[in-house]
Amino acid sequence: MREITYLEAIREAMLEEMERDESVFVLGEDVGAYGGAFQATKGLYEKFGEARVLDTPIAESCIVGVAIGAALVGYRPIAEMQFADFISCGFDQIVNQAATLRYRTGGRVAVPLVIRAPSGGGVHGGLYHSQNPEAWFVHRPGLKVVAPATPYDAKGLLKASIRDNNPVIYFEHKGLYRRAKGPVSDEDYSVPIGKAEVKREGTDLTLVTYSAMLFPCLAAAETMDKEGVEVEVIDLRSLAPLDWEVVFQSVRKTSKLLIVHEDNRTCGVGAEIAARVAEEAFDDLDGPVMRVTYPDTHHPFSPPLEEFCLPNEEKIVEALRRLAAY
Amino acid sequence: MEVKIVVPHMGESIVEGTILKWLKRPGDRVERDESVVEIGSDKIDVEVPAPARGTLKEILAQEGATVAVGNAVALLEAEDAAPARPKVEVPPEPVAAEEGEAKQGEIPPRGRRRITPVVAKLAERHGVDLDQIEGTGLGGRVTKKDVLPYLEGRRPTQEAPEPKRKEETLPTPTPPAAVPSEEEPVEVIPVTAMRKAIAEHLVRSKQTAPHVTTVAEVDMTRLVNFREKHKAEFERQEGISLTYMPFFVMACIRTLKEFPFLNASMEEERILLKRYYHIGVAVALEEGLVVPVIRHADRLDIRGLAHAIHDLAERARTKKLASDDLKGGTFSITNPGALGAVLSTPIINYPQAAILGVEAIRKTPVVRDDQIAIRHMMYLCLSYDHRIVDGATAVQFNQRVRRILENPLELIL
Numbered sequence: 001m002r003e004i005t006y007l008e009a010i011r012e013a014m015l016e017e018m019e020r021d022e023s024v025f026v027l028g029e030d031v032g033a034y035g036g037a038f039q040a041t042k043g044l045y046e047k048f049g050e051a052r053v054l055d056t057p058i059a060e061s062c063i064v065g066v067a068i069g070a071a072l073v074g075y076r077p078i079a080e081m082q083f084a085d086f087i088s089c090g091f092d093q094i095v096n097q098a099a100t101l102r103y104r105t106g107g108r109v110a111v112p113l114v115i116r117a118p119s120g121g122g123v124h125g126g127l128y129h130s131q132n133p134e135a136w137f138v139h140r141p142g143l144k145v146v147a148p149a150t151p152y153d154a155k156g157l158l159k160a161s162i163r164d165n166n167p168v169i170y171f172e173h174k175g176l177y178r179r180a181k182g183p184v185s186d187e188d189y190s191v192p193i194g195k196a197e198v199k200r201e202g203t204d205l206t207l208v209t210y211s212a213m214l215f216p217c218l219a220a221a222e223t224m225d226k227e228g229v230e231v232e233v234i235d236l237r238s239l240a241p242l243d244w245e246v247v248f249q250s251v252r253k254t255s256k257l258l259i260v261h262e263d264n265r266t267c268g269v270g271a272e273i274a275a276r277v278a279e280e281a282f283d284d285l286d287g288p289v290m291r292v293t294y295p296d297t298h299h300p301f302s303p304p305l306e307e308f309c310l311p312n313e314e315k316i317v318e319a320l321r322r323l324a325a326y
Numbered sequence: 327m328e329v330k331i332v333v334p335h336m337g338e339s340i341v342e343g344t345i346l347k348w349l350k351r352p353g354d355r356v357e358r359d360e361s362v363v364e365i366g367s368d369k370i371d372v373e374v375p376a377p378a379r380g381t382l383k384e385i386l387a388q389e390g391a392t393v394a395v396g397n398a399v400a401l402l403e404a405e406d407a408a409p410a411r412p413k414v415e416v417p418p419e420p421v422a423a424e425e426g427e428a429k430q431g432e433i434p435p436r437g438r439r440r441i442t443p444v445v446a447k448l449a450e451r452h453g454v455d456l457d458q459i460e461g462t463g464l465g466g467r468v469t470k471k472d473v474l475p476y477l478e479g480r481r482p483t484q485e486a487p488e489p490k491r492k493e494e495t496l497p498t499p500t501p502p503a504a505v506p507s508e509e510e511p512v513e514v515i516p517v518t519a520m521r522k523a524i525a526e527h528l529v530r531s532k533q534t535a536p537h538v539t540t541v542a543e544v545d546m547t548r549l550v551n552f553r554e555k556h557k558a559e560f561e562r563q564e565g566i567s568l569t570y571m572p573f574f575v576m577a578c579i580r581t582l583k584e585f586p587f588l589n590a591s592m593e594e595e596r597i598l599l600k601r602y603y604h605i606g607v608a609v610a611l612e613e614g615l616v617v618p619v620i621r622h623a624d625r626l627d628i629r630g631l632a633h634a635i636h637d638l639a640e641r642a643r644t645k646k647l648a649s650d651d652l653k654g655g656t657f658s659i660t661n662p663g664a665l666g667a668v669l670s671t672p673i674i675n676y677p678q679a680a681i682l683g684v685e686a687i688r689k690t691p692v693v694r695d696d697q698i699a700i701r702h703m704m705y706l707c708l709s710y711d712h713r714i715v716d717g718a719t720a721v722q723f724n725q726r727v728r729r730i731l732e733n734p735l736e737l738i739l
């Protein structure tokens with residue numbers, strides 16, 4: 001299988017879906033001739049023209065609002081947020097319109113909308129270009145939320161999101177755009193929303209993570225393997241709906257759970273997982289459910305300070321050791 | 327230096343405390359913050375810590391005594407020059423950078439072992455005394471990984487030692503599940519929904535209706551001869567074989583019309599006599615027994631009944647019965663004789679009032695006109711709900727069915 005980058009995988013997914021289905025179109029800030037801030041839409045404007053690759057004003061509420069309207073009349077818009085940090089400007093359109101329309105109309109209308117949100121830190125972007133706001137949307141009923149880590153999953157999940165008849169917030173990690181490279185099939189495929197994947201099997205500890213944190217988690221699992229501790233690494237891929245079955249199955253096997261995410265600690269996705277495991281798999285626990293997350297603070301511009309805050313392999317290994325020894 | 331241990335402030339409106347228990351005796355060494363005495367009030371109980379490291383010198387108030395807040399209950403000979411002021415003093419050992427870390431590194435005190443849910447569950451399920459297992463977890467905690475090899479290593483036939491705490495914590499312990507062994511192998515079959523429904527139905531019938539079974543002996547020779555004579559042609563004409571069941575059904579309906587209390591059910595204070603005849607016919611399937619119902623069976627002749635029975639049995643075997651096919655029966659017939667049974671005590675298909683079991687037809691030596699003759703004999707076993715049906719009625723019913731079957735020409739009328 002050929003190897004491509006995470007960014008190329010995202011671009012390919014959009015290109016193929018636009019070729020496959022005329023109702024698919026892209027809109028966002030500078031997504032047209034410029035090809036997008038990260039070049040995710042590069043080449044689409046030349047291929048499909050300005051009618052299907054729309055440059056918009058710098059107004060996220062407008063981008064999302066237009067996309068919702070288009071979705072209601074039968075299009076399948078892909079709205080790009082230049083940074084996930086600015087998604088909050090379109091928040092009302094997402095949580096009060098996109099998320100509720102199906103419910104409000106008694107199921108008579110669907111909102112087949114994808115919002116691509118480049119998220120994540122570690123790129124020295126400071127506090128307005130580094131955020132991980134996924135938990136806000138996981139919390140809101142009526143939205144699907146995905147956060148792939150590998151090029152294969154990035155392409156497959158974006159295709160599934162475009163084909164889904166519900167609003168999907170697609171968090172793509174900026175740090176992975178060019179760093180993550182991996183095998184991607186030439187054939188048309190999609191990765192189902194709501195399905196986690198065990199990226200590494202193990203019997204002693206369960207490590208649940210998603211997005212860019214997958215890689216330090218896998219590295220940490222490798223280190224633990226040398227110390228005789230087998231860590232099972234679950235990549236959630238989808239956060240809403242979340243694949244509880246895979247999480248519970250693993251926890252029942254290992255009896256110990258560590259959750260790692262780059263989002264803040266308080267009320268993050270890890271908090272919900274810890275709570276559900278405590279509720280439904282309490283009898284199977286052989287240690288406290290632990291978390292390694294970004295602390296409850298902002299992203300400092302200073303690289304050493306950001307490094308200090310971000311979860312990394314070393315912090316994950318430390319937590320795994322503690323949990324293994326418990 | 328001498329330091330006073332006083333009754334602490336325990337909250338608004340609490341002005342005095344009662345000494346519940348002295349945890350230290352005069353002469354005992356105490357660490358700073360180590361509990362010295364338990365003091366209770368009408369609102370809360372507290373353990374009072376030592377204000378400094380030292381030796382307990384004198385107890386001023388015995389257990390049971392009531393002392394005002396702020397008054398001394400004991401004297402402590404402190405080792406430090408000055409009484410410790412907790413907020414300022416440097417702790418004896420530097421605390422690790424993260425508080426969480428320090429807590430997790432804490433060693434559980436002896437005698438009060440920390441047991442996690444999964445370990446508690448395993449111990450409970452397998453009757454393990456955790457004291458017998460050496461823990462490899464933090465502070466000697468017994469982990470799941472310590473319990474599992476212990477369970478594997480234990481001989482399967484070995485008596486599970488009763489956990490010590492069991493008596494205290496579980497007033498009505500469930501008996502431990504049988505442990506399968508090589509000598510006494512047990513296969514565990516999960517109960518299917520159908521089996522569960524059968525079980526509940528039969529238990530309800532047996533618990534609600536007092537069952538009595540009465541038996542009649544029938545000379546089936548005429549009917550046997552009649553069937554032998556006509557079965558080939560019947561099969562050619564109808565495409566199905568001629569069994570005895572249509573005759574049983576018809577004989578029962580004739581008799582039910584004369585004895586309405588056997589075509590009835592009881593509801594609280596009322597007995598409902600059914601003026602219609604929905605006859606249930608038991609069909610044995612591999613996964614369990616079903617009793618599909620011939621609706622308005624009194625409107626059918628022998629051929630009609632034969633087809634109705636054939637159709638129900640066929641649909642039962644191919645799982646094509648509708649739920650309505652199983653509802654509303656007023657009387658049931660079961661045929662253990664088909665498998666060779668000569669006598670049985672059927673359970674009533676509740677809330678019906680009775681069920682007739684037809685048994686195997688066998689050539690039997692019997693006395694006829696003071697001579698021994700060989701006849702085709704069969705038993706009719708009628709189980710009835712004794713609340714609705716008196717013994718005499720049931721016996722008369724069964725005898726009437728017998729007479730019809732012995733004189734099949736009666737079925738014509």
